[in-house]
Amino acid sequence: MKMLINVPETVVADALRGMAAAHPSLSVDVDNRVVVRRDAPVAGKVGLVSGGGSGHEPLHGGFVGPGMLSAACPGEVFTSPVPDQMVRAAAAVDSGAGVLFVVKNYTGDVLNFDMAAELAEDEGVQVAKVLVNDDVAVTDSLFTAGRRGTGATLFVEKIAGAAAEEGLPLERVEAIGRQVNESSRSFGVALTAVSTPAKGSPTFDLPEGELELGIGIHGEPGRERRAMMTSREIADFAVGAVLDDLHPRGPVIALVNGMGATPLLELYGFNAEVQRVLGERGVSVARTLVGNYVTSLDMAGCSVSLCEVDEDLLRLWDAPVETPALRWGR
Amino acid sequence: MKMLINVPETVVADALRGMAAAHPSLSVDVDNRVVVRRDAPVAGKVGLVSGGGSGHEPLHGGFVGPGMLSAACPGEVFTSPVPDQMVRAAAAVDSGAGVLFVVKNYTGDVLNFDMAAELAEDEGVQVAKVLVNDDVAVTDSLFTAGRRGTGATLFVEKIAGAAAEEGLPLERVEAIGRQVNESSRSFGVALTAVSTPAKGSPTFDLPEGELELGIGIHGEPGRERRAMMTSREIADFAVGAVLDDLHPRGPVIALVNGMGATPLLELYGFNAEVQRVLGERGVSVARTLVGNYVTSLDMAGCSVSLCEVDEDLLRLWDAPVETPALRWGR
Missing domain, CATH: 3.40.50.10440 (Dihydroxyacetone kinase; domain 1)
Incomplete structure (x- = not known):
């Protein structure tokens, strides 16, 4: 590569x-x-x-x-x-x-x-x-005990x-962080393998015509390989896997994330399918973020993360942020 | 693909x-x-x-x-x-x-x-x-008369x-737009070819071990092919090509742009080389933007754009913007 x-x-x-x-x-x-x-x-x-x-x-x-x-x-x-x-x-x-x-x-x-x-x-x-x-794909993995x-x-x-x-104190910030993690689940899909600079070639083999469901962000193996699927089918599978584990009663924030090499045009199209599945499953979406945020170098693919939010968490999500990759005002 | x-x-x-x-x-x-x-x-x-x-x-x-x-x-x-x-x-x-x-x-x-x-x-x-x-790579191309x-x-x-x-009137907004274009130059480099959904496979052939200098954002041919170069060498070539054509006396805004499939980690590293060349050439950089902004689907590669700015243009660049892909406040 x-x-x-x-x-x-x-x-x-x-x-x-x-x-x-x-x-x-x-x-x-x-x-x-x-x-x-x-x-x-x-x-x-x-x-x-x-x-x-x-x-x-x-x-x-x-x-x-x-x-x-x-x-x-x-x-x-x-x-x-x-x-x-x-x-x-x-x-x-x-x-x-x-x-x-x-x-x-x-x-x-x-x-x-x-x-x-x-x-x-x-x-x-x-x-x-x-x-x-947050990753529901597997428990225990190449570099992990647990999810x-x-x-x-x-x-x-x-x-x-x-x-x-x-200005909240440490124990409150910690509790809120834990609450967010406990309210969140993710599932990722790889269309291609990732190549690291040190190796210079793909770290695993993912043939043309197949995809890997439940992949990690270092190319750790997922749940299964299948013949290539449509955006619609991938959304059904990925959102389905997340909702098998998270049963939101309130609204969610949705992150439709690119793994690094998937064009934004495709990510937006995939988001349309993610929103369709969420609608069909009766999940109300308060906010949606689409783009490359938690990537895996040059891997093509995507992940879906959902975070169930109450009024407080949503207010904190909407609060101003000013970083290189995420910024918005009030 | x-x-x-x-x-x-x-x-x-x-x-x-x-x-x-x-x-x-x-x-x-x-x-x-x-x-x-x-x-x-x-x-x-x-x-x-x-x-x-x-x-x-x-x-x-x-x-x-x-x-x-x-x-x-x-x-x-x-x-x-x-x-x-x-x-x-x-x-x-x-x-x-x-x-x-x-x-x-x-x-x-x-x-x-x-x-x-x-x-x-x-x-x-x-x-x-x-x-x-703005593209200095070629005059006349696959889809273009002129640059x-x-x-x-x-x-x-x-x-x-x-x-x-x-609230400026149309003729002023037009004049400013023209001034920006006349003050700007770009040069792009492809590491891989682009695949369109309609074709489903690379639209041209770019072998492993080679890159194309001066590529367009639809994979139009560039100036020349060479054996793969380092980030340092690519920055020397790309910034050099821009500065052969633009001779900024004032500061510039630099856009270090990804073509779509090049990891942000690599783009930041490339930016370090771009800044080095600009420094060596005595060009003062007022602002820098690094990321995937003007892409070519799944093409790996990058482009460098420079815009020479006066105080007015820089003030307008810094003015608040609130869009999905570019946003900042005052």
């Missing part, structure tokens, strides 16, 4: 330099791999720190800014960041109100954020954690980020 | 239904293929209408909203919209202050927008036009859109 890179070894550092140049609102420490909103720490505000392997952009660095993350720690491609990054990030954003770690459920991430929490607490930073495990953290990470970061911005 | 679609015939209509569901701020006429900002016509405001073949999303529908386009007319994939769409759009957005058509320089688009202008004027709408022809219109379309739509939002 051809890639727009120099050498695999510098991909993450190169990207961080490019981010720094594009976004003066971010303070980017390229050497230590920490992306911080420039005005951090904000007095009296809980800090929100997330991170994970690179290759899922704009997650997480693109979600740093007022109303969402205070800092992000990018690891190597598809590799957990190290505790030192998280400790630095926590120190940079802590105003004394404490820091919430938003952790996707992958073994490496969980271990390293746990260790970072201990180290940060030794330095006097109060730390809480929210684990994101994987995928698209709902965006919901948790946006809504807990808004709660922190409002 | 596998695609997330139902059948090729409904791709555009499906996408419009999905857009309508995702963006309540837009009024989407799926049958007649016109996307209009919901509050149009805005009293006393010049209307901005653009359009072109689908497959370049978010261009143009994703740029409809306060501060940018009043309406967009999507054609079939890589096919000009028809005059009837543009006439409807003009009628929907004209407040009496007239309408500016923003037209990318492709033979079909030019002919159809010309015809639409005549028809709209017959109906009493005052129409002006700005032709976008192609590509990335700079975003500059014209944003800056002329802000001028219209400020």
Whole structure:
């Protein structure tokens, strides 16, 4: 696979330099791999720190800014960041109100954020954690015990980020983050395999004429392979899988997410089918977001994430946000 | 190539239904293929209408909203919209202050927008036009006499859109649109060929290990093929080609654009190289935008667009914009 890179070894550092140049609102420490909103720490505000392997952009660095993350720690491609990054990030954003770690459920991430929490607490930073495990496709997977953290990470970061911005205390921001995760489910579909810079070729084999249902964001195996399906059929399957597990009584926020290489034209068409299924199943949709938000490098495919919201969560979702990848006003 | 679609015939209509569901701020006429900002016509405001073949999303529908386009007319994939769409759009957005058509320089688009202008004027709408022809790669091409219109379309739509939002009269909005086009140049590079839904396979052959320099946004041939290059080398070539033609004395706005299938991680890394070349060439960069904005379906690759700005143009660029794909406040 051809890639727009120099050498695999510098991909993450190169990207961080490019981010720094594009976004003066971010303070980017390229050497230590920490992306911080420039005005951090904000007095009296809980800090929100997330991170994970690179290759899922704009997650997480693109979600740093007022109303969402205070800092992000990018690891190597598809590799957990190290505790030192998280400790630095926590120190940079802590105003004394404490820091919430938003952790996707992958073994490496969980271990390293746990260790970072201990180290940060030794330095006097109060730390809480929210684990994101929204992917209904499989329990236990290549890099995970339990369910994987995928698209709902965006919901948790946006809504807990808004709660922190409002000045809520750490235990409330943490509780809201947990509530968002518990109210969210996702399901992903791959049309092509993903190629990492280090490998330079597809990390698994997905023949022309087949797709993989229930794929993870690192190309981890899904539930099953089938002959290629239409957008309509994929929406029936993916939304069906989510609704087998989440039974929303209230309205939902829908994220129709591209894996990276699927054209926006197709994602919008897919959204029409997702909305059709939700309508048929009697689910009321309060907000919809369509685009590449939680990606898997050059993988073609999509995922559907739903988050059931009450009035409070919806208000926090609608609250102003000002990050490179997600921004809106009141 | 596998695609997330139902059948090729409904791709555009499906996408419009999905857009309508995702963006309540837009009024989407799926049958007649016109996307209009919901509050149009805005009293006393010049209307901005653009359009072109689908497959370049978010261009143009994703740029409809306060501060940018009043309406967009999507054609079939890589096919000009028809005059009837543009006439409807003009009628929907004209407040009496007239309408500016923003037209990318492709033979079909030019002919159809010309015809639409005549028809709209017959109906009493005052129409002006700005032709976008920023691509320095080739003069005359598969679908074009003269230079192609590509990335700079975003500059014209944003800056002329802000001028219209400020209440400037049609002739001023037109003059500003022309100034932006004349101050802008672009150059694109393809790493892979593009596949259209109708064809279902790559529209040209681009072997592994080669790239095409100077490609158009429909996969029109570029200047030359070479053995695969690094991000650094591509930035040297692309920015060099732009600066052979544009000699900015003032600062520029830089658009580092993805063609659709290139990961954002790579685009940020490429941006670092673009900024390096601009620095070496003594070009001052006022603003940078990195992402998929003027795409070519599932093509991997990138383009660089530069727009030389004075204080006025930069102020209009910075003015608030609220569209699905581009939004910022003051």
